[in-house]
Amino acid sequence: MKKTTILLLFFVFLFVCAFNFACSTKMLQIHPAKQIDRAYMVDLMDRYLEALVNQDPAGIPLASNVKLVENTEVTPIGEGLWKTATSRTTDYKIYVADPVAGQVGFMGLIEEKGKPIQLGVRLKLENGEITEIDHMIWRQINDPLPEGLIKPRPGLVQKLEESERVSREEMLKAANAYYDAIEQSDGNVAPFADECQRHEGGITSANNQEPLPEDAETTFGAMAAFGRMKCGEQLSTGIMGYITDINQRRLFAVDEEMGLVMAFSMFNHDGEPNPMPIKNGPAITESPNEWGQFSVGAGHIFKIRNGKIYEIEAMACVGIPYKASDGWSCTRKCLVDIMDQYLDALAKNDPSGVPLADDVMLVENTEKTPMGKGLWETATGGPADFRIYVADPDSGEVAFMGVIEENEKPTIAAIRLKVVDHKIKEIDHLVVHAGDEPLHPNMSKVRPALLERLPKLERVPNERMREIANSYYESIFQGNGDVAPFADECQRRENGGISVNDQTQTPEEIAKDDFSTFRKMKCGEQMNTGIWSYITDITDRRILAIDEEKGLAFAFSIFRHSGEPKVMKITGVPGVTELPNDWGAFDLPAAHIFKIRNGKIYEIEAIGYMADAGITNGWE
Numbered sequence: 266m267k268k269t270t271i272l273l274l275f276f277v278f279l280f281v282c283a284f285n286f287a288c289s290t291k292m293l294q295i296h297p298a299k300q301i302d303r304a305y306m307v308d309l310m311d312r313y314l315e316a317l318v319n320q321d322p323a324g325i326p327l328a329s330n331v332k333l334v335e336n337t338e339v340t341p342i343g344e345g346l347w348k349t350a351t352s353r354t355t356d357y358k359i360y361v362a363d364p365v366a367g368q369v370g371f372m373g374l375i376e377e378k379g380k381p382i383q384l385g386v387r388l389k390l391e392n393g394e395i396t397e398i399d400h401m402i403w404r405q406i407n408d409p410l411p412e413g414l415i416k417p418r419p420g421l422v423q424k425l426e427e428s429e430r431v432s433r434e435e436m437l438k439a440a441n442a443y444y445d446a447i448e449q450s451d452g453n454v455a456p457f458a459d460e461c462q463r464h465e466g467g468i469t470s471a472n473n474q475e476p477l478p479e480d481a482e483t484t485f486g487a488m489a490a491f492g493r494m495k496c497g498e499q500l501s502t503g504i505m506g507y508i509t510d511i512n513q514r515r516l517f518a519v520d521e522e523m524g525l526v527m528a529f530s531m532f533n534h535d536g537e538p539n540p541m542p543i544k545n546g547p548a549i550t551e552s553p554n555e556w557g558q559f560s561v562g563a564g565h566i567f568k569i570r571n572g573k574i575y576e577i578e579a580m581a582c583v584g585i586p587y588k589a590s591d592g593w594s595c596t597r598k599c600l601v602d603i604m605d606q607y608l609d610a611l612a613k614n615d616p617s618g619v620p621l622a623d624d625v626m627l628v629e630n631t632e633k634t635p636m637g638k639g640l641w642e643t644a645t646g647g648p649a650d651f652r653i654y655v656a657d658p659d660s661g662e663v664a665f666m667g668v669i670e671e672n673e674k675p676t677i678a679a680i681r682l683k684v685v686d687h688k689i690k691e692i693d694h695l696v697v698h699a700g701d702e703p704l705h706p707n708m709s710k711v712r713p714a715l716l717e718r719l720p721k722l723e724r725v726p727n728e729r730m731r732e733i734a735n736s737y738y739e740s741i742f743q744g745n746g747d748v749a750p751f752a753d754e755c756q757r758r759e760n761g762g763i764s765v766n767d768q769t770q771t772p773e774e775i776a777k778d779d780f781s782t783f784r785k786m787k788c789g790e791q792m793n794t795g796i797w798s799y800i801t802d803i804t805d806r807r808i809l810a811i812d813e814e815k816g817l818a819f820a821f822s823i824f825r826h827s828g829e830p831k832v833m834k835i836t837g838v839p840g841v842t843e844l845p846n847d848w849g850a851f852d853l854p855a856a857h858i859f860k861i862r863n864g865k866i867y868e869i870e871a872i873g874y875m876a877d878a879g880i881t882n883g884w885e
Contacts, residue, residue, distance in 0.1 A: 306362035334592030361527035370527035385564035413467030452497025461496035490547035600663035628883035646670025679856035705761025746789025755788035
């Protein structure tokens with residue numbers, strides 16, 4: 266058989282597995298509920314399923330405002346599966362009951378119009394009533410029925426010994442690390458047990474212990490070498506590299522008694538890289554990734570014993586739009602839309618149409634400000650062409666940096682919104698109020714790199730991006746350019762002016778600019794001179810939004826200046842050994858956007874203004 270044929274069959278199967286596979290991280294939210302136990306939660310799920318197949322919700326405790334989402338679509342009770350479910354079938358049923366959080370999950374098999382479907386269900390219970398419901402449905406089940414959908418693996422239905430249990434927090438961390446391991450193509454990121462086995466749609470897709478098929482031309486024959494690898498080993502090959510990111514992660518139920526965590530998430534695939542590099546794979550070093558852009562909704566159950574993942578049970582829903590919302594979360598597009606809605610309302614001086622939480626808090630230029638005051642009174646126009654968005658669905662944070670209009674003058678501003686349940690709960694305004702001087706010409710157009718999305722292979726994980734952004738402040742504070750991973754091409758702009766790696770100055774401009782020698786230096790090189798030693802500290806660092814898709818990190822901070830030392834020692838600059846520090850004591854609230862690619866800082870966009878010394882950030 267030709268290698269190309271084997272690869273084609275392998276990827277056909279892998280594509281199927283992607284859809285069987287498991288739809289930022291929203292970790293479990295715990296809400297007090299009436300005293301209930303695990304048995305009650307399991308019974309509630311059974312009652313719900315019985316009502317579902319009987320197509321009669323009358324006997325279950327539904328809240329008047331109950332919300333049902335079926336395969337990412339908001340669905341009225343009585344519609345969707347409520348009309349098509351016909352019976353329960355087989356012994357394949359797994360319960361993940363969490364009385365602490367008031368949530369219970371189920372993965373099993375039922376019949377829809379006489380045909381088997383794999384079903385994932387989530388119920389949320391508040392004050393004795395069901396307030397939220399998820400249905401995830403996988404209809405493309407193989408015939409004959411896979412053995413994995415006839416009955417669950419023993420480990421998924423057996424209680425843990427007390428000695429095998431770990432804390433809820435450790436269980437959540439282990440389960441969430443699974444998604445990180447896929448995103449990073451690194452099986453060492455998650456705590457997989459050697460015995461770990463993954464099932465997708467009832468089919469063993471990792472650590473398959475069955476003999477290799479004799480017929481190499483079957484899809485299993487093509488997949489065999491990867492399917493028989495251990496869980497972590499398989500991910501480290503890069504074979505899941507076609508999965509760009511996994512977001513809208515909802516780890517909603519922790520069953521401490523059983524050692525189970527259940528989660529729903531969205532797997533996004535942008536068609537890159539193509540081909541995919543393969544490491545330590547079976548006789549191949551790359552494979553095609555030709556499916557283009559698509560998303561898959563996924564449900565997972567993880568068995569965690571002694572802090573390690575032993576079983577993974579996965580299912581999926583397909584046919585959903587690329588980068589769709591799961592019906593509950595605010596996606597990147599959702600966050601940007603809310604920011605645009607906010608900016609439009611700001612320009613009209615009318616917050617009435619903005620989705621504000623009842624307890625929304627606004628801080629403008631480090632001062633607590635009532636809604637309707639401050640920029641809400643003085644804004645006279647919306648964003649100009651210079652606008653940058655940093656959207657972080659995992660944290661619900663979205664930031665804007667750009668030019669708006671205040672008192673009919675172009676004005677530089679940074680705005681940050683914290684969105685919870687699609688409502689704005691926190692707002693920051695940093696406004697560089699316009700003076701008599703015009704804005705720097707660079708504030709008329711954004712550098713292209715700050716708007717471009719990153720290919721997957723150039724991205725780094727969320728936490729690493731936060732570390733890199735913070736290292737910038739540390740490099741200034743320590744006067745050491747080696748502390749931060751600056752790219753040689755790194756360029757910093759401050760209120761539009763190029764303050765490092767400036768290759769644009771004319772001889773006339775250089776002659777008038779005492780800072781020109783430093784301005785032409787590279788980012789790290791400039792830090793090493795001591796030119797920043799007048800900065801006493803950089804406090805109140807809030808790295809708020811990480812946009813992994815674009816490689817952007819957004820942060821607020823306050824640069825503190827005590828007025829010391831009076832003379833700054835300068836090194837590495839011919840003809841300059843010291844410079845005066847005549848500015849005295851002041852603070853400088855600042856907003857920064859960092860472009861991070863391949864783990865290095867390439868662009869820095871900064872804005873700020875001088876303020877009296879001793880200010881706070883307004884959020885204490």
